[in-house]
Amino acid sequence: IDEMPGVTESEALATLHRIFGYDAFRGEQEEIIEHVVAGGDAVVLMPTGGGKSLCYQIPALVRPGTGVVVSPLIALMQDQVDALRALGVRAGFVNSTQDFDERRMVEAEFLAGELDLLYLAPERLRLDSTLDLLSRGKISVFAIDEAHCVSQWGHDFRPDYLALSLLGERWPDVPRIALTATATRATHEEITRRLNMPSARHFVASFDRPNIQYRIVPKADPKKQLLAYLREEHAGDAGIVYCLSRNSVEKTAEFLSRNGIEAVPYHAGLDAGMRAAHQSRFLREDGLVVVATIAFGMGIDKPDVRFVAHLDLPKSIEGYYQETGRAGRDGLPSTAWMAYGLNDVIQQRKLIQSGEGDEAFRRRAAAHLDSMLALCETATCRRGQLLAYFGQDPDAAGCGNCDTCRTPPETWDGTVAAQKVLSTIVRLQRERGQKFGAVQIVDILLGKRTAKVIQFDHDQLSVFGIGEDLTEGEWRGVVRQLLAQGLLAVEGEYGTLALSEASGSVLRGDREVPLRKEPKKQAAARTTSS
């Protein structure tokens, strides 16, 4: 309004105002958009909710031709296109959910130059027919969304993404922008290399979400712990509770509903109608809790999610960050709460061993899990650990807004305790050729004459009862932390305990084992329900 004569706002800014109705760009959006509008390649790392979409939508609108968006989220394309059309943007998509006529219509629009944006699933670009179609139209920009899918080391690898490197060869004059919300430094380099974008400019937004308070508590009676947490801190709030299995999703949703908290289940086993209904209730209503598997959340843009709770351990820090990142997009205080216990570690280690995939895949999965476990067991700032994982320098003084900053956990020298656990396993294996799970090992250490101890004569072992100085909860904590630190291994379908490569150094006394103290309350409780 008060512009100096002759100085007009950029076309990008004008588009932001006119089409999207926003006042100003956020963070690095403007720089990214100007760079791409000018024809440059870009690799953009921005946390979920950071505003990545505008970074390619506006260049697509400003530059002549159609912006081609490659996205693996087929289920969201219809919604994305509908939302754009409601703003007056000429958008369309081509994917396997369409029939022949629908597809032909979109293709005709593209060829006639009547589309601003065209969304494509990556597998489409394997087809000669698609490449042929694209070369007969005019393309303004290629956007590669969820670009981390190109990384074989990532948690979400999609082989079709590898073919995207040909875009630069076939269309050298069309700028490309690769975007992702989950990338470590290594993934970041891999994206650049595999998409063949050596001259791209890199834009890395901060991954910190300062309004999210991170907390990880020892699992005792998870449903009750969850209920107490919701009642005390989130009465009437909207939030998401993540569980690993469909069964626990159902049970947890029922349990919350029975206890006066409005909750609905969401998982891939429910029929599509019910899933859609629960999702739209969550978006529209205030204060609904969705209990879900990780199938829920991709592309969900609800600003006032006040909490994300995990009743089971995520498989990787990327997953944890993405899921917790759905809280507090409006910038208001929110919490990310997780209950985590010994059985989580055993279960996840077992899953990796018995799961599909080759040796390299298993090693990768194990490395992802190890980082996640290190976050759970850390005695220092959780936010600092998260940021360091994503290659960002954390605040050395701690964040002041996570559980470890607020109540620093005490540590103790667990070397002798660790030796007791390991030598019990050695005795069973060497003297008797037997393998047992955590429950039996702990019972032996505590000198408990349970039916199973008597049955196997375990009260005759020299290690029987050598652990009476700690409680059962504390022993489970020791075993859990040894597993998390890789000083103990899990084997076979029953999850029996075994020595790991690193166990020897502990047994020989060459290595100290600092452990976190278990909180008194949980340490006393019997923790079988985890």
Ligand code: ADP
């Ligand atoms: P991402 O893809 O990075 O998760 P989105 O592109 O979906 O994020 O944007 C998240 C939300 O922020 C959307 O509701 C979007 O409309 C909004 N948004 C993005 N940029 C701006 C801006 N400059 N001003 C206001 N709102 C914005």
Ligand code: ZN
């Ligand atoms: Zn902290």
